[in-house]
Amino acid sequence: MATAALRRSVSAFRGLRTTLPLASVFGAARPFSSTVAVKMPSKMPSSGALVELAKGRHSIYKLGRESPVSDDKIEELVNQAILNVPSAFNTQSTRLVVLLHKEHERLWEIAMDCFQGLVKNGTLSEETWKGQTQPKLQGFKDGLGTILFYEDPAHIKPYQEKFPSFKDQFGPWAEHTNAMHQYFLWIGLESLGFGANLQHYNPLIDSAVAKQWDVPTEWRLISQLVFGSPEVEAQEKPKKPVEERVKIYGKL
Ligand SMILES: Cc1cc2nc3c(=O)[nH]c(=O)nc-3n(C[C@H](O)[C@H](O)[C@H](O)COP(=O)(O)O)c2cc1C
Numbered sequence: 001m002a003t004a005a006l007r008r009s010v011s012a013f014r015g016l017r018t019t020l021p022l023a024s025v026f027g028a029a030r031p032f033s034s035t036v037a038v039k040m041p042s043k044m045p046s047s048g049a050l051v052e053l054a055k056g057r058h059s060i061y062k063l064g065r066e067s068p069v070s071d072d073k074i075e076e077l078v079n080q081a082i083l084n085v086p087s088a089f090n091t092q093s094t095r096l097v098v099l100l101h102k103e104h105e106r107l108w109e110i111a112m113d114c115f116q117g118l119v120k121n122g123t124l125s126e127e128t129w130k131g132q133t134q135p136k137l138q139g140f141k142d143g144l145g146t147i148l149f150y151e152d153p154a155h156i157k158p159y160q161e162k163f164p165s166f167k168d169q170f171g172p173w174a175e176h177t178n179a180m181h182q183y184f185l186w187i188g189l190e191s192l193g194f195g196a197n198l199q200h201y202n203p204l205i206d207s208a209v210a211k212q213w214d215v216p217t218e219w220r221l222i223s224q225l226v227f228g229s230p231e232v233e234a235q236e237k238p239k240k241p242v243e244e245r246v247k248i249y250g251k252l
Pocket of ligand 1: 057058059060197198199200235237
């Protein structure tokens with residue numbers, strides 16, 4: 001079920017894609033450069049479409065399996081995230097695993113199995129499992145796909161060695177770039193007409209997931225973005241006042 005806001009976001013995003021072809025921004029001659037020819041944009045791009053997408057993004061927990069697009073479109077979006085989201089020192093350490101349809105369902109069955117293990121060993125009560133955890137996991141399983149966000153330390157360590165003065169920063173920076181991928185894909189999926197929510201069942205599910213999909217065990221699972229057809233109207237959450245959270249100086 002696409003809401004009016006969602007439809008507006010989708011058309012705004014499509015508008016962004018058609019009004020801002022990369023060639024029009026980066027394509028023509030820059031006379032004083034010997035290397036790259038850059039075309040100045042004929043008019044300044046508007047942030048409106050991006051803002052509409054940001055405003056239309058919400059955590060949607062009631063998801064269905066109807067897809068507004070082909071799986072190819074989802075793959076294309078994920079590939080664009082991996083190609084275009086920046087990383088510190090261009091480390092490109094983020095890894096994405098996309099699970100669709102039956103594979104997505106398998107993920108949430110694995111999560112259920114992990115929790116049932118906790119019930120068996122007494123860590124989780126039967127009551128909490130039946131009343132809360134199981135229905136929640138079933139809600140995720142009812143969706144259409146999940147994107148798993150990983151960080152590959154093999155692509156961080158060499159930079160820590162090469163730039164020792166930033167050694168302790170590369171860990172947090174890897175988290176930052178991973179979060180950027182998450183946000184890009186959250187609003188990107190919204191732009192395709194999906195609803196989504198962000199989960200963190202790591203580290204409980206890590207080893208079972210790595211085994212199921214042959215994920216290198218060194219990769220660190222950071223989060224899971226669950227998506228599907230939005231089955232409820234998005235709920236706007238309360239916002240703290242902007243003026244408490246933004247300071248601006250030098251504004252003309
Ligand atoms: C870094 C981060 C971690 C989050 N972790 C979870 C999570 O583990 N489970 C969950 O249901 N929602 C999670 N959320 C969703 C937030 O609770 C939600 O985005 C926030 O309450 C605002 O609601 P909205 O997404 O509808 O705007 C997370 C969001 C962020 C940005």
